[in-house]
Amino acid sequence: MTRSYKRLMWSPRLGLRKPLMWLLKPRWKQSGTRVVCLHEIDDTKLFYKKMVWLKSNYNIIKMDDLTDLEFNAPRVGHNVVLTFDDCFASWKTNAITILKAMEIPATFFIPSGRITRTDRTAADVEMFRVTTRNLRRAIIGPSLTQQEVQSIANDLLFTIGSHTIHHVDVRDCRFKTDYDAEICGDREYLRHLTGQWIRYFAFPYGMPKNCPWSATLYCMKLGFKKVFSTIPGWVGQEYVIGRDCLSIEDPEWYWKARLGGSYDWLYRRLHK
Numbered sequence: 001m002t003r004s005y006k007r008l009m010w011s012p013r014l015g016l017r018k019p020l021m022w023l024l025k026p027r028w029k030q031s032g033t034r035v036v037c038l039h040e041i042d043d044t045k046l047f048y049k050k051m052v053w054l055k056s057n058y059n060i061i062k063m064d065d066l067t068d069l070e071f072n073a074p075r076v077g078h079n080v081v082l083t084f085d086d087c088f089a090s091w092k093t094n095a096i097t098i099l100k101a102m103e104i105p106a107t108f109f110i111p112s113g114r115i116t117r118t119d120r121t122a123a124d125v126e127m128f129r130v131t132t133r134n135l136r137r138a139i140i141g142p143s144l145t146q147q148e149v150q151s152i153a154n155d156l157l158f159t160i161g162s163h164t165i166h167h168v169d170v171r172d173c174r175f176k177t178d179y180d181a182e183i184c185g186d187r188e189y190l191r192h193l194t195g196q197w198i199r200y201f202a203f204p205y206g207m208p209k210n211c212p213w214s215a216t217l218y219c220m221k222l223g224f225k226k227v228f229s230t231i232p233g234w235v236g237q238e239y240v241i242g243r244d245c246l247s248i249e250d251p252e253w254y255w256k257a258r259l260g261g262s263y264d265w266l267y268r269r270l271h272k
């Protein structure tokens with residue numbers, strides 16, 4: 001087995017999904033709507049390159065257009081909604097300027113415990129520590145300040161969404177008061193900070209086990225327009241919308257395969 005073939009069969013980030021994706025190529029769909037989920041953006045050049053590719057191959061639409069689409073004429077073309085999770089300062093330094101220059105709309109799901117407060121109290125510092133630990137990442141960059149979140153919210157291209165205060169796995173919320181504190185509390189904090197009604201919520205972690213029905217029902221009653229998981233899938237009439245978790249380091253063919261839906265069936269089998 002040659003080295004290059006070995007590399008094709010196994011890459012540290014993509015694992016065995018890579019060759020499987022090639023086998024599935026004929027199944028790729030060319031139309032419909034998908035939602036992309038990104039996290040930290042630590043390379044401006046790579047981000048720019050990916051956005052150029054994305055914009056030239058897909059219609060990038062606003063979150064509100066996605067939720068309004070279901071009431072309008074049947075969708076045409078291949079639409080993509082861009083979302084970012086977890087309140088990274090690198091959005092401001094590496095992504096926002098590019099998104100503005102290219103007029104690409106995006107939604108930012110923010111766990112409010114990660115926002116750097118002015119005049120921090122000891123309680124704020126502890127909240128930040130717990131939230132950051134709950135991201136479950138080996139290396140975590142700094143987070144956005146209150147002013148930076150406000151400036152993102154004030155841009156018409158962008159939408160702010162809720163992501164619980166402490167980035168909790170909502171399965172651990174046993175009582176309604178826990179939902180009130182984490183889900184409603186986060187929404188209210190972001191509403192006061194931005195002066196805007198927060199209409200979207202993303203489940204932290206977002207896998208099937210992290211999106212219990214009781215929490216979905218709670219979000220529905222609270223008035224969220226739509227909620228988001230990280231279960232890949234096409235956007236339909238459902239209240240819980242799936243997303244493709246991608247990285248700007250992933251190659252374009254991988255993005256294309258994921259946005260064509262070729263990973264959906266495999267994900268369902270892996271997470272039954």
Ligand SMILES: [Zn+2]
Nearest residue numbers: 085086204205
């Ligand atoms: Zn998250």
